Amino acid sequence: MYSNNPFSQKINAVGRFILIFIFLISSISINGVYVNNVSDLSGAFGTYTEYISFANYMGTLGICIGMSIIIRLKKRFKSKIIIITSTSSLAIISYIIANTNQIEILIIGSLLIGFFKILVMGEMVFPLMAALAPTGDKGKFYSLLYIVVLGLGQITAYFFSSLVFNGTWQSPYLFMSGVMMILTLLTFLTTHNNRFSFKFPLYQIDYWSYLLLIIGYTALNLALTFMKQQYWFHSSIIRYSLAVAFCSIFGFLYLHKSKKRKTIDYLSIFKNPDIVHGTILLFFLGLLIGISSLLTQYTGAILGYNNLTNAQLNLWMVPGAVIAGIGCLIAFKFQCHIKYLVWFGFGVFFLENISIYFIIQAQMDTDTLRIPIFFRGLGTSILYTSIWYYSFKKIGPDQLFSALSIMIVVRNFLSPAVASTILSWLSFQIQSQSQTDMSVYIDLGQNYLPGQSIIQSKESLMSMLKIIAGILCWLTIPIFIFISNYHYGRLSSYNFLSKIYRKRKKYKLFNN
Known part of the structure; x- marks a missing residue:
């Protein structure tokens, strides 16, 4: 069995690390839908934004399928074949999307892009882990990985927004198509021809x-x-x-x-309480992150910001992610209890929501909005690192990719989709009630003043955002209670359930 690094040993260690980083950055950056440009895509295709969101979530399905089948493909094909096929397919699909006006092509293309991009990432993540954490320290690896993933995500989102702002909606797709063709050429020149293991028959899938x-x-x-x-x-x-x-x-x-022969062993995964607990925490995280879409709606409708300005604001997530990564490295080094990291992560989201509640007003500048966005980057990076580390700490390699596919679906689709549905319903109800309350004070016998209906709509939008931010602040209280009553691998004296279990004879509980 060869080394996990797919690049030839003729290239020195520094060169292989640079190549891994280039391939990883490119595979992370490419998507079927670039979420900062949803409004541009909706206008270009002449359809509702829901169709674009539908296509975006289909990319998560492609990632899930690719994640669950990646080991079997590695046992059947050489790394060179997998990478060449994936990068060339990504280039072709991106070019097709850039030259179509059919929403069905975008949906199918997003699904295929999600599938092929995870195959490339899978070939790069393991050698990157060996380079960043040679001792197998997963805490160190996840801390550094999410600095790269979250920071790179916001930087590329700003770059693609600037391409669209100064060009057309096709620009990101054409750019990434060219990048993938370059990577295909690099794969021909730099990868070896060795196999991962014996050939695995595909009929068993x-x-x-x-x-x-x-x-x-x-x-x-x-x-x-x-x-x-x-x-x-x-x-x-x-x-x-x-x-x-x-x-x-x-x-x-x-x-x-x-x-x-189970391709995706989901039933055994759900028997692991750590995976179940981590999945629930990711679901809570998605609910708290959901306010970011409402904040974008506020900056567009009230403050008049365009997509490029919003992407520029979101760059303040990068220093938050960097600080969180450094803090997690220190915490793992001194063996800090993982429960405190999870507590702190959700506490940061409480600070984000309460800051949104107090700073929202009709006239603001970008400096004020940097505070909640910084908190979002800090909290997201802490929770991704801590939840990922604890959930997969004790899981075996046979179950790893099945568990990853489950949690990626929860993190990237189920949680944000449910959060968007709930918050959309809440925003509609709150704005309707707000406009009804304000109409009581309008003299129906007089004509509206110029722009009065617009002011009323803006007031209801700000009221809605404040109320939802307040609701999410209250939501953190049951989340903290839920976190407090889980042991995280240690019977803490603060764990109410473990105290009851230790005193089960006194209370005559759990006895046969």
Whole structure:
């Protein structure tokens, strides 16, 4: 079995590390939908923004499928073949998206881009881990990795926003298509021809399970994304989509139990309490991050910022991510209890929401908004690092990729989609009630003053944002209680449930 590094030994160690970094940055940056330019894509395709969000979430499905099958592909094909196929496919798909006006092409292209990009990332992450943490220290690796991932994500988002602002919506796709063609050429010149292991037959892959998984995910994506646009459960499309999603997932689990060779061993994963706890924490995190979309709505509708200015503001997540990464490195070095890191991460989101609550007003500048965005980057990096570290600390290599695919779906799709649905419903209800309350003070016998309806709409939008920020502040209290009552691998004296368990004889609990 060769070294995990896919590049030839003729290249020195520094050169291999630079190549790994270049390939990793490029594979992280490419997407089917660049979220900072959703409004530009919606206008270019002449469709609702929900279709663009639907395409964006389909990219997560591609990542999930690629993550679960990556080891089997490595056992069947050489790394050179995998990387060349993936990078050339990414270049072709990006070019096709840039030259189409069909939303179906964007949806399918986003799915395929998610699948191929994770294959390239999988070839680079393991040698990068060996380079950054040669002793196998996962805490150090995750701390450094999320500095790169979160920081790079915001920098590339600003770069792509500037390309669109100074050009057209096709510019990011054409640019990344060219980058992927260059990487394909580099792969021909720099990678070796060795195999990872013996050839693994592809007929053992459970294709029916993947088909059911794709159908169920797509139906759930359709329901959650279009729920507001289709007027919630009054629409038959939403009801049928949820029914199809439930039946497909049930069929997947039923079929999965009878399989001798399980491609995605989800049932055994959910028996691990650490994975379940980490998944719940990621779901809570998605709810708290959901206010970022409402903040973007506020900066666009009230302050008049364009996509480039919003992307420039989001760059303040980068110093937050860097500080969080350094802090996590120090915490892991001194063996700080992981519970305190999780506490601190959600506490930072409390500070973000309470700062939004107090600073929102009709006239603001970008300097004031840097504070909550900095807190968002700090909290996101801390929680990603700590949750990822604890969830996968004791998991075996056979279950690693199945668990990763589950948590990536929760982090990138289920949590933000549910958060968007809930916050959309709340924003609609709050703005409607706010406008109703303000209309009481309007003399219906007189004509409206010029711009009075616009002012009323802006007031209701600011009121909505303040109320939701306050609700999310209160939401952190049950989250803190939930965190306090989990041991995180240690029977803490502050853990109420563990105290009851230790005193079970006195209380006559848990005894046969």
